[in-house]
């Protein structure tokens with residue numbers, strides 16, 4: 001590790017910056033710009049959390065199905081927490097070796113290149129306003145090309161139709177874009193632009209791979225896709241590896257000190273990196289409101305037969321990428337919120353664990369939380385939730401337990417699809433996210449998959465991933481092996497369930513899912 005401060009780094013304009021002798025660069029600062037809050041986490045170079053700060057910001061729902069964020073609030077809250085975490089720990093920015101950025105993905109911003117003024121609010125990944133535009137793109141026969149080139153599906157989730165919407169609907173936007181006066185960016189790009197006071201317009205390969213405009217083979221913007229979505233190439237940021245120098249923060253940002261931004265990745269990919277899933281077949285599941293499962297597939301871009309997404313996990317060198325398969329589950333921890341808020345069977349989320357443990361099993365009860373349809377591998381948007389297998393003896397304990405188990409069953413559905421697509425079995429699962437506090441769920445998950453599950457001590461995998469990428473990009477770490485060797489204490493859950501019981505339980509889940517499928521989805 002190179003933490004002593006006598007090395008020379010490339011400065012703002014490629015000039016050499018020499019650190020003062022004896023000045024220790026002992027910290028890495030991660031900015032984690034999420035869907036509901038901005039966080040800053042300060043790590044030491046061993047990957048341990050020193051301190052963190054978090055601030056929520058407002059969600060805007062201007063019409064049913066529309067979701068927006070205020071770009072100045074994203075930047076303002078993110079800057080605020082970054083400054084706060086340094087102030088409250090008394091760490092000087094000069095002790096920070098590098099800054100990493102991770103972010104909610106796909107969310108789309110368009111601003112004026114010269115002034116930095118957004119032409120419209122940020123259109124959030126959850127926003128459905130461009131669903132019809134997606135239908136039109138499919139009707140025009142572009143679906144097969146898009147799926148092959150991008151590894152994604154034609155859906156309002158991704159950035160391309162959101163950019164197109166802004167160009168079509170904001171008066172004057174298309175003309176300005178054609179004159180090269182507008183910049184598009186996902187949230188990482190917006191933060192980099194502001195941190196460097198407009199000097200850098202760039203993104204990393206993992207974020208680029210979520211736009212529907214990026215070609216997974218050439219690792220560049222795809223001119224045919226830009227044509228399909230009618231987006232001028234001049235708006236697009238430069239694409240860089242996830243680790244390496246993006247630029248230096250403006251002196252005005254951190255009290256006269258310039259920090260190098262040297263790690264950038266979308267939040268799910270950063271979590272995969274933070275969990276050190278560096279080998280093909282290694283996977284992580286983030287158990288939050290929904291669940292996001294990513295499996296490293298190495299330098300092989302796997303085309304899914306089961307509707308999973310192919311995405312760039314990260315790129316560590318120009319022209320190179322590590323790929324991943326991604327499957328998302330719409331309702332994960334949200335099912336526990338439903339138990340608490342709608343059914344009022346529990347008072348707090350952690351209470352679900354104690355209640356689930358009161359019974360040996362659910363007595364054949366399955367909860368299928370298809371509240372908003374079923375995602376991968378079913379893709380049945382008309383399926384709806386159900387509680388099946390009720391008997392006279394079924395009560396609160398069984399329903400609570402079955403709800404937690406449903407999170408594990410859905411994970412197994414995705415993992416099976418992934419292993420089939422990738423032709424490689426899952427070797428172990430790394431877990432993070434709020435619901436991993438539930439040890440009943442963690443053990444049941446290991447049992448149901450028949451593989452071990454690790455829950456790291458440092459729960460902030462996303463921020464850690466950004467910090468480690470930044471450390472790698474800044475030369476604090478020399479290799480992935482060095483990162484792997486850092487202390488990564490985890491609680492380990494070994495599978496204990498017999499295979500016959502595991503299979504019988506899972507078969508029951510598959511039958512329950514069948515019962516909730518819509519006629520359209522079941523065909």
Ligand SMILES: Nc1ncnc2c1ncn2[C@@H]1O[C@H](COP(=O)(O)OP(=O)(O)O)[C@@H](O)[C@H]1O
Nearest residue numbers: 288289333334336337349350433434435437438
């Ligand atoms: N002990 C617990 N048992 C089960 N679910 C939990 C527990 N603690 C939190 N959760 C669930 O985890 C989710 C919050 O996790 P978090 O990672 O903060 O989500 P997000 O980042 O999606 O907002 C909530 O849906 C909550 O119901």
Ligand SMILES: O=P(O)(O)OC[C@H](O)CO
Nearest residue numbers: 034035104105125267268
């Ligand atoms: O901000 P999060 O953690 O909800 O993550 C959002 C995802 O990146 C959306 O694809």
